[in-house]
Amino acid sequence: MKIDKSLTTGSTTMLILRLLKSKDMYGYQMIDELEKRSENIFTLKAGTLYPLLHTLESRGMIESYDAKIDSVRPRKYYRITQNGKKLLKEKQAEWTAYTSAVNQVLGGMDYAIV
Amino acid sequence: MPSSNKYAQEFLQSVCQQIRFKGIHExxxxxxxDHIDDQKNEYIKQGFDEEAAFLKAVEQMGDPVLVGKQLDKAHRPKIEWSILSLAAILVVAGGFVQYFLSGVNADNSYVFSHFLIxxxxxIAAFTLIYFFDYTLLGRYPKVVYLLLFxxxxxxxxxxxxxxxxxTHVYYSALLFIPAFAGIVYDFRSKGYLGIIASGLFYAGAAYICLLASKFTGLILLTVSCLIILTVAIKKGFFGSNKLVGLAIAYIPVIISLVLTILTAPPYLxxxxxHIVNPELDPLGSGYIPLMVKRLIASSQPFGxxxxxxxxxxxxxxxxxxEQLLPNWATDFSLTYIIARLGxxxxxxxxAVMLILIARMFFSVMKQKNAYGYLVSLSACLxxxxxxxxxxxxxxGVxxxxxxxxxxxxxxxxGFVVNMILVGLLLSVYRLTDLAHERPQGVAGDRRLITLVDGKLIIDLGMKAFFNKHAGRGKNN
Incomplete structure (x- = not known):
């Protein structure tokens, strides 16, 4: 299933931060992991991911370092910072408020779907 | 490592064309x-041939111009406003001080017009250094050192x-400090020999200070270089055992200090x-320190x-x-201001000076890579x-x-040299993002002495030392 792009862009930051909260990753790994976890609903383009990662890094939400962990070659890994964790919390709260509002509206119009 | 594939190269070039901050290109x-390679390998696994896999992997990356533009936005140079404004406040304060000093008497009236020159x-030197690519010092530290020498x-x-x-050696000594930071960076991952080689470069600069009898320069240089070296060893930049590394750095310093004290000629x-106890000669060499103490002790809050x-x-x-205190307008302008204005x-x-220093150290802490850290630390020191x-x-302490x-x-x-130093520090901050280095091949805990099959091996890291360009530049 392909999902309209405008629906995902706003939440991408949140998804990336959530991924990094579970463990440090490099870019390719994030895209891979995101596809797996979302059962192929989110196919994040590298062209969207890297500018976002670099912006988050310059805002101090994440940090990068080079390391050889899962692969033979050194990779640029990212890790979440304290500020990043705070931002994630805020984004999650926003998201919950938003989705429950959407669900309420959708739920109220159940008959329309049938 | 940059891909050798033509699709990948074209893509990377057009991304980089959009990014104005060249330091971040590599x-x-x-x-x-790396990403394209991973994606390509994935496609090869799925059964594509290499050529097609590369093409698909690059397509997957998106529009290079758009990606480049977004990355450009993420890498706007950063300005440390607090340090910049504190330095500006101090320059203006310096102007007021010189204006005040020039009004004291006719003999001294030239100081303000000199300040205006x-x-x-x-400020021009500051601007030049600020916009100058500070990594040049990292790429050619020996050239910088030799020029200064x-x-x-x-x-x-x-x-x-x-x-x-x-006098000029004092200012050179101050500039030798960042040059030394560049040298230390150059010898990183070179093990114990790297530490020794850095020490030799320090010794060259220290010897000039001795030749010129510029002891203040020598003290500032020695303490700063020792701190830089200690930090570099502690952070594992040399890739050597930290304790042995520290011993290599400190033992010669302690030995030379002890020898100097033991063999010092009577006049020294x-x-x-007399320096320790100015009261020994209150009207001779002890006059100024005693007068400074006296002026400070009798100063008022205002006036x-x-x-x-x-x-x-x-x-x-x-x-x-002015008659009591020689050099009141230069070496003791702070004492003079306290005595005259309160x-x-x-x-x-x-207070402004101390805030500036705190902000500077704070900006050093923010540096993510060895180079930015060492250079901004050196300017700060x-x-x-x-x-x-x-x-x-x-x-009077x-x-x-x-x-x-x-x-x-x-x-x-002094003014120009200090503007260069603060310019260097802010230039490092401006390019904080340039922070990336690939890990060095030889980094890690290297043992100085190992026992293998009954053979005692002393490893000074010669191989790493002479393998100069390994692990650097684009191909690491």
Whole structure:
């Protein structure tokens, strides 16, 4: 299933931060992991991911370092910072408020779907 | 590593064309080409041939111009406003101080007009260094060092000794500190020999200070270089055992210190004794330190110090401060301001200086890579050392040295050198994102002595040392 792009862009930051909260990753790994976890609903383009990662890094939400962990070659890994964790919390709260509002509206119009 | 594939290369080039901050190009190229490689390998696994896999992997990356534009936005140079404005405040304060000093008497009226000449020169030097790609110092540290060395040696021909020492060497010593940081960076991951080689470069600069009898320069240089080296060893930049590394750095310093004290000629010992105890010669070498203490002790919160008592049968109150305190407009301008305007004015200057120092150290902490860390630390140490010595000698805690108070005290050379130092620090901050280095192949815990099959192996890291360009540049 392909999902309209405008629906995902706003939440991408949140998804990336959530991924990094579970463990440090490099870019390719994030895209891979995101596809797996979302059962192929989110196919994040590298062209969207890297500018976002670099912006988050310059805002101090994440940090990068080079390391050889899962692969033979050194990779640029990212890790979440304290500020990043705070931002994630805020984004999650926003998201919950938003989705429950959407669900309420959708739920109220159940008959329309049938 | 940048991909050799033509699709990948074209893609990476057009991404980089959009990014104005050139220092970040290599970093981004490495990261994106790693990504393309991973994606390509995935497609090969799925059964595509290499050519098709690359093409698909690059397509997957998206529009290079758009990606480049977004990355450009993420890498706008950063400005450390607090340091920049504190430095600006101090420069303006320096202007006020010189204006005030020039009004004291006719002999001194030239100082403000000199300030008006050297201030723009310093600001120009600052601007130049600020926008200058500071990584040049990392790529050619030995060239920078040699230029500075040559300039200093040539200076011996053009400058004269003042009070027995060459003043220009003091300023060279300050600039040798960042040059040394560049040298240390150059010898990173070179093990114990790297530490020794860095030490030799320090020794060269220290020897010049000795030749010029510029002991303040020597002290600032030695303490700063030792701190830089310690930090580099502690952070594992040399890739050697940390304790052995520290021993290599400190043992020669301690030995030379002990030897100097033991073999010091009588006149030097005598001088040292007087420095420690100025009361030994209250009207000779101890006169200035005692006078500084006296002026500080009798200073008021606002307005002129109230002095009493006699010096050599002359009532102090009948003599002006300018007559009591030699070098009041230069080496002791802080003492003079405290004595003339009150200690509140002095404390304000000291407070701004201390805030500046704190902000500078804070910006050093933010540096993510070895190079940015070492260079900004070096600039920070060079400025801090002067401030500490100047303040301590001007409030009578230590026997006066002839030092400069960055941005405030009179003197064109000092002003320009300090503007260069702060420019370097801010330039490092501006390019904080440039922070990326690939890990060095030889990093890790290397043992100095190992026992293998009954053979004692002493590993000085010669291989890494002579393998100079391994693990650097684009192909690592």
């Amino acid at each position: 970093n981004i190229t490495n990261e994106l080409s 050297y201030a723009p020169a310093g 040559t300039f200093t040696i040539v200076g011996f021909l053009f400058f004269n000794r003042v009070n027995g020492s060459y 010992r005598n001088r040292l004794a 002129e110090a109230v002095l009493d008592g006699n010096i050599a049968d002359i009532s102090i109150a009948s003599v002006s401060i 200690y509140v004015a002095g404390l304000v200057i000291i 060079a400025i801090t050392g002067q401030v500490v010595l100047y303040i301590l000698s001007n409030i 230590i026997t006066p040295f002839s030092v400069t108070l960055p941005f405030i005290s009179f003197g064109g050379m």
